[in-house]
Amino acid sequence: MTAVCHRAPWLVTCVEGESTPLADGALVVENGRIVAVGSFADCRNLAATVIDHDGCVLTPALVNAHAHLELSYLAELGQGEPSGGDMPGWIYELLTRRETMTSNAEGITASAGDALATMSAGGCGLVGDIGNDPASCGIGDGSGVEVLFFLELLGLSRVGEERAFSFLASLPDQVLATPHGPYSVTPRLLQAAKERARQLGQRVSIHLAESEDETKFLADGSGGFPDFFKKRGVWDGNFTPPGCSPVAYLDRLGVLDPETLCVHCVQVSDDDIALLARCRAGVCLCPGSNRFLGVGKAPVEKMLAAGIFPALGTDSLASNPFLSIWREMHILMEDHPGLDPAMVFAMASRGGAQGLGMDADYGALAMGKKAAIIAVDYEGSGKDLFEFLVSVGKDATVTWL
Ligand SMILES: [Zn+2]
Known part of the structure; x- marks a missing residue:
């Protein structure tokens, strides 16, 4: 399967020690796995296809x-x-x-x-x-x-x-x-x-x-x-x-x-x-x-x-x-x-x-993990990104990548 680069204004990786959102971030998915995560500038040449997730934050499922x-x-x-x-x-x-x-x-x-x-x-x-x-x-x-x-x-x-x-x-x-x-x-x-x-x-x-x-x-x-x-x-x-x-x-x-x-x-x-x-x-x-x-x-x-x-x-x-x-x-x-x-x-x-002992596959946007990734509508919320994520509640607008 060909690699696809997903770009968004914000990425929250949930990798231990990475608590700052990645601005203008991207990740590359190939064969159901994440093969790269970083800035869009770093990732853009790793895939022929780029999908923009405007106004969204990408996070692990x-x-x-x-x-x-x-x-x-x-x-x-x-x-x-x-x-x-x-x-x-x-x-x-x-x-x-x-x-x-x-x-x-x-x-x-x-x-x-x-x-x-x-x-x-x-x-x-x-x-x-x-x-x-x-x-x-x-x-x-x-x-x-x-x-x-x-x-x-x-x-x-x-x-x-x-x-x-x-x-x-x-x-x-x-x-x-x-x-x-x-x-x-x-x-x-x-x-x-x-x-x-x-x-x-x-x-x-x-x-x-x-x-x-x-x-x-x-x-x-x-x-x-x-x-x-x-x-x-x-x-x-x-x-x-x-x-x-x-x-x-x-x-x-x-x-x-x-x-x-x-x-x-x-x-x-x-x-x-x-x-x-x-x-x-x-x-x-x-x-x-x-x-x-x-x-x-x-x-x-x-x-x-x-x-x-x-x-x-x-x-x-x-x-x-x-x-x-x-x-x-x-x-x-x-x-x-x-x-x-x-x-x-x-x-x-x-x-x-x-x-659950499943962190080899889930829980973070990092190389090697399964591409279980969601895009969450964030633009226009007027809130700090993490404040928004923990307060949006069950009506969060979510799209699977
Ligand atoms: Zn119970």
Whole structure:
């Protein structure tokens, strides 16, 4: 395929250390990969064809590091009344709806397809997706969005654990399996899932330190989860609370490492943050979902100060009315106005790619990466470029190159 040079008044590369937009920039794409990035003057002679993106800023495709496409058919839940911090109550409602509505497999697939189409139209090129049905492994096929699919494991009772172990044993090696969270699987299952991933060179993506109820449950078995488990009929008293924080618990189990993506990390102490940083564990923030569920705000300034560079995720339509990383950036800035907008935009691209272990292909405009590039209408916004990018929200006008 012949090389094409794309020129724009501004380029935001999201390469680490490059936080200044490149004026009158260009990049050259050949065979689906970026082969050059720089000033237009440097790139113009590298390709016979030049395409101008007037009034636009070119950026890497956004990365949604945590979603549940399978739950898209439960969007009504995420458009309803926020749950006011009652995490067990929200999960109960979600599971109840799921059980009464799962017969409509076609509807589930169609909703997930619609969600992917919306994501793609918004400039999202890569999604870290959690699902419960092995049939969802190919959920992103043909959508134009690359989906890194994780099959979720649950099992806190002896029976649940046994079922999860048999399920795990039945999975082909290429399927990524991940524990749901420290309060919904046994320690044995959590470690086994991580060990399998380690042997297969795969990541795990685990919900961690999302709600106060989770913290209480792991500390001493209190909070809303025991009643929730009893109501669901999955409580057999098999699980003994470890008596520590969710982050410390994962560390004790030997699960925290750079290939573990810890999703949410809202309820984290300074010690927890230091631990996450020391283990170089990945962190994915979901500010929109956290706001909807009323579980608090992740201390992102402290994370950045500790050297953690988080990814951003939306979580599902059941806890977030939109699966838009543009909107997540906007909410994150609203919650933490002191953050550097350039840093936040890099979280939405490079942060996500690194969190999913896909940064060889995604997350920056740099030589060798996939040509997953978007042009965003910027002219006439009257705002500083990065201020604009983190505040434009879900209605950003995006064109794929
Ligand atoms: Zn989630």
